[in-house]
Amino acid sequence: MDNGLKLGVFLCDCGGTLSKVTDFSAIKAKLQKLSDVTYVGISHDLCLKRAQQAMQKDIKDKGINRVVVAACSPELHENDFMNVVQSAGVNRHLLSMANIREQCFWAHPDKGKAAKKAMTQIGMAINRARFLEPVEQTQISVNKDVLVIGGGITGIQAAIELSNLNLKTTLVEKEATLGGKLNRFANLYPVQVSPEEVLATKLKQVAESQNIYVLTSAELIDVSGEVGNFSARIKRGNGEFVRNFGAIIFATGYTTQFSSQIYGLELSNNIITQSQLEEMLKSSSEVKQIPKSVCFVTDISDEHSRVSPLSALRNALGIKEKFRGEVCVLCQNLKVDGAGLEKLYRDCRNKGVLFIKFDNSPRISKQDGKIKIEVEDVLMSGEQVTLPCDLLVVEETSVPPLDSKVLGSTLYMGLDAQGFYQENNVHLYPTASNREGIFFAGNCHADLDLMQALTDASNVALSAYQLLAQGKIAVEAEKVMVDPNKCRFCLTCIRACPHHAIQEAKVNHEKMVAQIADLACQGCGICAVVCPAKAIKPKDWSDEQILAEFELLGEYV
Amino acid sequence: MKAKGAFLPDIVAFCCAQSAYQAADTAGSMRITYPENIRVIRVPCAGRVDVLHILRAFEKGADGVLVLGCHEEACRHLSGNIRAKNRVQRVNTLLQEVGIDGKRVEMFTLAPNQGSRFARIANEVNERIKELGPSPVKSGA
Amino acid sequence: MAKAFKETLNSGKFVVTSEIGPPKGTNLEKLIHHIDLLKDKVDALNVTDNQSSVMRFPSLGTCLLIKERGGEPILQMTCRDRNRMALEADLLFAYTRGIKNVLCLTGDFITIGDHKEARAVFDLDSLQLLHMVRILQSGKDLGGNELDGAVEFCAGATVTPEANPIEPQLIKFEKKVQAGAEFFQTQAIYDLDNFKKFMKYVRGLDKNIKILAGIVLLASAGMAKYMNENTPGVFVPQVLIDEMATAEKGKRVQKGIEIAGRLIRQIKEEAICDGVHIMAIGREEVVPDILAAGGL
Amino acid sequence: MIVAERKPLEDIREMIAGYKKILIVGCGTCVTICWAGGEKEVAVLSSQLRLASKKDGNELEILEATIERQCEKELVEALKDKVQQVEAVLSMGCGAGVQPIAEIFPDMPVYPALNTTFVGMPEGEGVWVETCRACGDCFLDKTGGICPIVRCAKGLLNGPCGGTNNGKCEIDSEKDCAWTLIYRRLEQQGRLDAMRKYYPPRNFQAVIRPGKVETLPA
Amino acid sequence: MANESVLVIGGGVAGVSSALKLAENGFQVYLVERGPIIGGQAAVFCCKATETCSQCSVCLVPEKILEVAANSQISLVVNSEVVGISGGIGDFKVDLLQKPGFVDPEKCIACGICTELCPCEPQKGIYLPFPETAPRTYIIDKNQCLRFKGAECNVCQDNCPAGAIDFEQKPKELEVSAVIVATGFEVFDAREKGLLGYGRYSNVLTGLDLERIFATGDSVTLPSSGECPRNIAFIQCVGSRDEYIGNGYCSQVCCKYAMRFAKLLQYQNPEAKVTIFYIDLQTAGKGFGEFYKECKETIRFVRGIPVEVCKLSPNELEVKYEDLTKGKITKESYDLVVLSVGTAPRKDSWDLARVLGINLGDYGFFDTQDTLDSSRTNVNGIFLAGTCQGPRDIPESIAHGIQAASKVIQTLTARAI
Incomplete structure (x- = not known):
């Protein structure tokens, strides 16, 4: 033969x-x-x-x-x-x-x-x-512009580093001004620089760079196309427009939410959340009555996040510096597994902040305007401690912003158990998504402190640079191929592809068939197996090759 | 028909290149032995193994088929190993319909550096298939 | 001979009807006993038509028996077992034997009965059955052909005041009223406040629609809970369930009668609606005690 | 689309018992889309049959073919050379696929491998539901696009029966009551008067079975 | 700007990640490694999966090592240390001292003849330390090889088909545009905590020992008796959060690996009872909340660190700790005690800091120049990657390595314009 x-x-x-x-x-x-x-x-x-x-x-x-x-x-x-x-x-x-x-x-x-x-x-x-x-090997030319969604510190830093690498960036921010949480935080401990200073330097860098095009009060609605030429529909005011990008970076961060039923009490003038306290600290000069004793409670509604214990530590130190009142922090396990957090924990203690650890959550009651907290202090062998205080700061759970769920499904991006971006999979860490060309940075995909979020920003900058810098990407043409005659366009492969690399396409301008985007395809072959019409063939691992290997079953040559 | 004692089952092992295939290499480099009648077939992902491949392996005279993929939530292609698990279940029912014992096809999960686990799985499955005896397809039992 | 049900309805009297379940066979002894027990105590006697899709002695046959023994029957017809021609033929026959009242039902689905593999007809639904009666009265059949001798019926229908969701049920109720339904027998009622709200709506619609409140005897707390979950459109308030639970073993039916009696008396005194329809579902024996408890 | 499901293996084996050489024909349209009779399932079935026959020691050779549509005369005729080589044909098309093959090759025994279930649409990956019964007298204009004949167990045209239980059907707490859905849809569109109208008994003979449609030449 | 070259000091997972990213973007990379092979600490760790993967990322390390070996842009300079540097960003001149590794990685084809023929007993003088090594080179173990005990033996040299073995020292000099320091960390030596009995009692192990045991074998057996451990205690914060010995930081990895090991031990023999003694359980991190909830069902968590471990009998150890709920010292017996040792800065980072002129921060890790950039050092053109700048787990070390590469490319691009 x-x-x-x-x-x-x-x-x-x-x-x-x-x-x-x-x-x-x-x-x-x-x-x-x-x-x-x-x-x-x-x-x-x-x-x-x-x-x-x-x-x-x-x-x-x-x-x-x-x-x-x-x-x-x-x-x-x-x-x-x-x-x-x-x-x-x-x-x-x-x-x-x-x-x-x-x-x-x-x-x-x-x-x-x-x-x-x-x-x-x-x-x-x-x-x-x-x-x-x-x-065959081919070159696919790609659009070198990058879209960054989210104008918080992570988004800004990513845009700056992309412009250092000569990539044009469009920075889309929902609010009217950039800065995100920087506008809200009173201090950035354990980082010893003030949020205002950081925001000022970063905004100056953004202004000076000609590569960054800022679009405030704008939102991403939908994205079609594949890595190398995404077309993103962006809504601004009541107008919408479509623009093409080579890669998309999500840096949409997190929002905080106070759940009163878990806490069993309502907010009032002397029961406030961390964000309200931060506003108070920021405008500390105008605060009329200075709270003499402040109490922080964490680890009740959100036991495993890094964000709320960190803000408790930061604000406790902030109060000690600004108001010099009594400060006490109640928590189950204080999260110190970040750079400089143990030192911050020690600084708080040196400044006289009292830390009480509990196993079963404290009972909080209000008597004639004063707040009373009863808790069993685990370190004092469970002895009952009652703390009167005139300001109680409660914890906010960090939750994904509302559009994560919507964009997660419209863009076929997997979410994790809490609804943040990026499935829980080691191959995706640190910043990849299940789709080529889409990256995540900052707290929109994991529970990070400031320095880790900035590390994410450099990672996504390099990933986008590596993908788009040359303007064209060498790729193996049709390593997994759909036979247009056999394809019934039953959408099974489009639904099954974990990387959403298969799109619908018109063949000789009338028959609709599935088409695999070579840049986005990672060659796993799942589509070839689920196709009911055997229309998809991976050239490197085709059925014939695998079946041919069985020919010698039974007889050893 | 070979005597029972000398029966050497033909076992086909589809190994995911991301994990199981490398685990087999690790077992080799650590000189951990496993039965030589395990025939390894390299696939890009456990999700690439088709129900047809497994049935065709039995047609060609395999006594047992193994699908070895990544641990759950560690698949580079996210749903590859879960799809493989579901397909192995479907093959079980297809084989029961035909009258072949469903336990002849199994799926296990591995990580690339688990050489000893690969060898342990290979030995266990080899013993189990030996008990089941040659595939009824081959010997027309 | 009992008075025609149509006259009783229009006489403004507090109408009381009850219901008989024919046996699953030809031994009519108990059936006759029930007929004699109730025929003089109520204004009319409904006869169920293969209730809950369980095959039984036919409703038409039982109505003839009631007629012979001087009672006033209400023929219940479902659309599950017969197509439109059979329904028309049955009505012609019923009319000739003096059976003047018919209750038009859609009927339960076949799979909840004891002939799960039978073919469910549903050629018509309850509303179309009502219209058919009117068409027959006008001397024509559903095929549009002239009849040699017409019929004349007092036709009624059912309504579920506490269906969930309620709006589609009310739309169907209005369609039945437009179709000329002369009386309505409702699903079991236990919460009279809800029922009052329904009656307010009905009165707003048309002053002289005759509504008979359905009264179902509670046999035990367990049955009450079961009805709450599984019987559509029935809502037994927790207070009644607790009351039933207080009754010891032997006294439960007695407690049920007491509750039913209390409901009837309250309906009658407050003239909430035009009468009651007592459904004893297999316990026809105790209907007289319920009537007594209700002061009828 | 037409949805079908494969028959259990022993029924199929009973049909083709005794034949030495058979042809399995797949259909490339509806049954491929519902994963029942496409080229893949043809291969799976033939592999199963070969395994079973080898196990029982009897000899069976299987030819496989999948054509674009089995309900098209010319496409079925193209199978002629393969059909001549075999003793029986096992069609994996829907009911409308098996019969043209039987008609075009009258002396060749043709057996169905699938049970045609309904006309429907996918509800999830690998799950299909019935949405149309092809009654020949479409009622969808009056119910805001929800078919009561299919989705209401009793096929009522005039509003819900007494058995609606919290918006679900009396006979299956998983299934929605069609008329509750229709009510919500019409209310949303402000077309509740469509539901208030009386609809006379349905014409069950709108299509004299077996149906035939003759359109004027294009 | 392309085909400039970059020096990466340290072949651990961070250095390897930096090297790969630089190579993929067209840079020539010299990966200098003090030891004979690259891989660093994480290369010998084990997979901790039970039914599902426990997200420890250990299996990424051998993968990256294979990628480095297959990448022609990265040249591995093993057995070498940086002894001098001059010039500045764009044209650093780096002097390397290549210690005699005796086996030339360019030539060795890892065929294994030398090991077979080597006369040393019981432990061979020349061997492949573990399977997935890069470069794929056999190494000569100085304290085994007879040649270093005065014997005139060159059996391996004569029989090596590739002529890869020679015994003299080679100084080397490199010209690079930028430097990435990725020298990693040292595992805290549990012997410094004498009371906990590591080194004295055979059934007291550290986290590192468990890693090795699971990497080679498949299950843990008691060193003293060889049976399966039934009652295991993990002691957290050994060498971390301890101002007294100068390690006033949380090593971030021990709570995570302790819980992963505990789950693995119970997966392997379900009746094993596991207790973890902790100060503050660090359960933050992606998806770790759910992992902790699963652990809570089967593992006993006790707040408070034991002060002493002593021996009751050859197979039994006694742990003394203050039971906070009762407020008095309690003694409990266990058959295996695991000390969750943390990450300590390398003792020899002083000399490298002196050679490169970069500052050391608190606790002995390298310091960064700008508070908002965890890679840039005080010398322009020298960057930091991985645990040499502070404690990190494997995914974060990879991310930090990629950040260093990103900063290098940004700085060199800015200079080129």
Whole structure:
């Protein structure tokens, strides 16, 4: 069945160690009997440059058009061998490997059985080689503009760093002014610089840079298209407009919400939330009656977030500095796992802030305008402590902003259990989303303090730069291909694709079919399996290749 | 038909290149042995394994099929391992319909650095398939 | 011979009707006993038509028995078991044997009965059945053909005052009124405040629509809870459930009768509606005690 | 679209017992979209049948083919050469697919592998629900686009029966009462008068079964 | 601006992340590693998954090591230290001292002949430390190899097919445009807390020991008796949040890995009882709240750090701690005690700070110049990545490494305009 197939098999006995276990020339002899195997080479160290040049020469001279390499694990040198095949003028995907070292000779001490298995593995690789298909490389030009959603400190920092990397950025902010939480916080402890100062320097940098185009009181409505050319519909005032971008960065942060029923009490003039306290601290000069004793309560409605204990520590120190009243903080587990937090915790204690740890939450009651708190102080072996105080600051749970849910579904982006962006998966950390070209930074996807949010900003800046800087991306064209004639457009693949890389497209301008965007596709092959019409074929892992590997089941060659 | 004792089951293991395949490599480099009749087939993701591939493996005479993917919530393609688990369940029912014991196909989850776990799974499954005996498809039992 | 139900309705008297469930077989002994027990105590006797989709002795047959023994029957007809031709034929026959009252029902669905695989007809629904009676009265059948000899019926329908959601039920009620329904027998009523609200709405619609409040005997607290969850449109207030719970083992039916009696007396005294329809569902024996308890 | 479901394997095996060589024909339109009879399911069924026959030691060869639509004469005729090689044909099309094959190849036994269930639409990944019964006298204009004939168990045209239980149908607490949905939809559109109208008994013979539609030449 | 070169000091997960990002953006990277192979501390850690992944990111480390090995833009300079630097951003001249590793990574094909033939017993003198190493090079262990005990033996040198083994010292010099310091951390030596008995009692282990045990084997057995531990105690904050020994910071990783190990131990043998002694449970972090809720059902949490661990019998240890609920000292017996050791700054960061001229912050980690930038040092063109700047877990070290690379590219782009 010689349809122009010329197989070249290259065996490597890994510095002679594998030859001690089996006779490579016997394997060579058996392989040469196969009709479409034109060349079998044995080498001692295919992983080194020297042997690879020899291999390249053999491929060219013998006119080999399918290469089989039986050596160590493909995870190590598959890329090098693909480069060798390419440099010999053959398409780099026409390579099939047999892992006879890690998964054969190293794992099976019995020499006879290992030799037989190696032969089978090589046989399977040859069968697979017969169904290999070439995949061409193409360049796709991409739009170099980046869209940053959210004008808080993270969004601003990301825009600044993108402009340092010569990328044009559009910064969209829902409110009328930039700054987000910076406008609200009274101080940024443990960072020793004031929010006003930080905002001023950052806004100056934004103004000076010509690469940043700021769009305040504007909102992202919808996005279509794929990485490299997203078209984003943005609403501003009552007008809407569409603009194209290469990458999108979400830095929409978090909102806080006070849940009165969990606390069992309503806000009033002497029961306020952290944000109200921060306003008071910011305009501390006009505060008429200075509270003599202030009490913070955390870890009741939001036990595992870093945001509310951090704001408790910050504001406790702020009160001590501004009002010098008695300050007491009630919490279950004080979160100090951030840079400088333990030091901040110690500074608070040195300034006289009292910390009480509880296991069952305190009972808070109001008697003639005064607040009374009864709590069992765990560190005093559960002794009942009653604290009168004239100002109680309660905790706010940090929750995702409202549009996370909406945008999460319209843009097919996975959310985590609490509804923040980015599913809980190690491969997505630190800033990736399930879709290529969409990134998350700051508290919109994880519970971060200021320094970690700024680290996210540099990460997304570099990710966007790496993606778009050259203006074009080299990609393997149609590595997973939809056959338009067979596609019934039943939308199963579009719904199943975890990276939303499949869009609908018109073919010869009337029939609707599914089309895979090569840039967004990550090659997992899920679509090929779910397609009820077998219309999708991944060229590197096609069904024929996988089924061909079963041919040798039962008989060891 | 080979004698019972000498029965060497043909087990096909679809290994996800992100985790199970590397775990097999780790087992090899740590010289941890496992039965040699485990035949590893590399796939980009456990989600690439089709019901058809598993059925065709049984048609070709496999005695047992393993699908080895990433741990849950650690799949690079997010839903690959969960889809694989559901497909293995479907293959169970398809095999029961045919009259082949559903326990001949199983799914396990691994991480790339769990070499010893790969070997333990391979040994356990090999023993279990030995008890079940050769696939009825092959021997026409 | 009892008075025609139509006259009783228009006489302004507090109308009392009850209901008989025919047996599942041909032994009519108990049926006759129930007829004799109730025929003189109530203004008219409904006869259920394969209630809850359970096959029984036919409603028409029982009505003939009541007629023979001097009672005033109300023929109940559902659209589940017969198509429009069969329904028309049955009405012609009923009229000739002096059965002048008919209650038009849609009927329960087939799968909740004891012939789950039978074909459910539903050629018509309760409203179309009402219209059919009017058409027959005008001397024509549903095919538009002339009849040799017309019929004359007092036709009524049902309504569920506490259905959830209530608005679609009221729309259907208005359609039934427009279709010329002369009397309505409601689903079981336990909360008279809700019922008053419904009656206020009805009176606003049309002064002389005759409404008979449905009274169902509570046999136990458990039955009350069951009806609350599973019987559509029935709401037994918790206070009544607790009251039922207080009754010991043997005295539960007695407590049910007491409650029913209290409801009837209150309806009558406050003239909330034009009468009551007592449904004893398998306990026809105690209907006289309920009547007595209700002071009728 | 037409939704169908595959028959259990032993029913199919009973049908084709004794044949040595069969052709399984898939259909590329409706049954592909509802994952019942597309090219993939043809392969799965043939693989199962081969496994079963090998297990029982009898010989069975299966040819596979999937055509664009089985309810199209010319497309079915294209199967001629494959049909001649086999003793029986197993069609994975809906009911309207099996019969053209039987008609075009009258001397060849043709068996259905699917149970055609209803005309419907997808509700979730792998879940389909009935939405139309093809009654021939569409009523949707009067109910704001919700079909009471399908979605109301009793198929009533005049408003809810007494069995509405908290907006759900009496016979299945999972199913919504069609007329509650219709009421909410019409109320939302301010067209409640459509529900207040009386609708006479339905013409059950609007389409004399089996139906036939003759349109004037285009 | 492309094909400029950058020096990355330290082959841990942070340095590797920086190197990969720089290489992917067209830079030539010299990855200098003090040891014979790259991977740093996290390379020997184990996967802590039970049914589902416990998000510890350890499995990302071998992946990145393989990527570095396969990337031609990154040249690995192992067994080397930076001994001098001159010039400034754009043209640093770095002097390296390459200690004799004796095996040339460019030539070694990791075929394993040398290990087979090496005469040293019981532990071989030349071996591959663990499977996924990069560069894939065998190393000579000075305290095993006979050559360093005066014997004239060169069995491995003669038999090496690739001629990769030679025994002399090579100084080296590099020209780079920028430097990223990613020298990582030291695991706190639990022996400094003598009362807790690490090093004296065989059944007192540290978090690092557990990592090694699970990485090689599949389950934990008591070092003293080989049985399965039934009653395990974890003691938190060993060497962290301890002003007394100068580590007044939270190491951020110990609560997380302690809970992950506790869940893994109970997954492997369900009757094992686990207790965790803590000061403040750090349960913040993505998705860790739910993980803690699951742990709370099966693991006993006791507030308060034990003061002493002593030996009751060869297989039994006694933990002395103040039971806060009763307010008195209590003793409980356990068969395995695990000390959750934290991250400490490297003792030798003094010399590197002196050589590079960068400042050391409080507690001995490198200091940053600008309070809002956790990578920039006081020397323009030298950046910090990973735990050498402060305690971090693996995902954050990766993120911090990428941040350092991002700042390098930004600074060099700004200079090029």
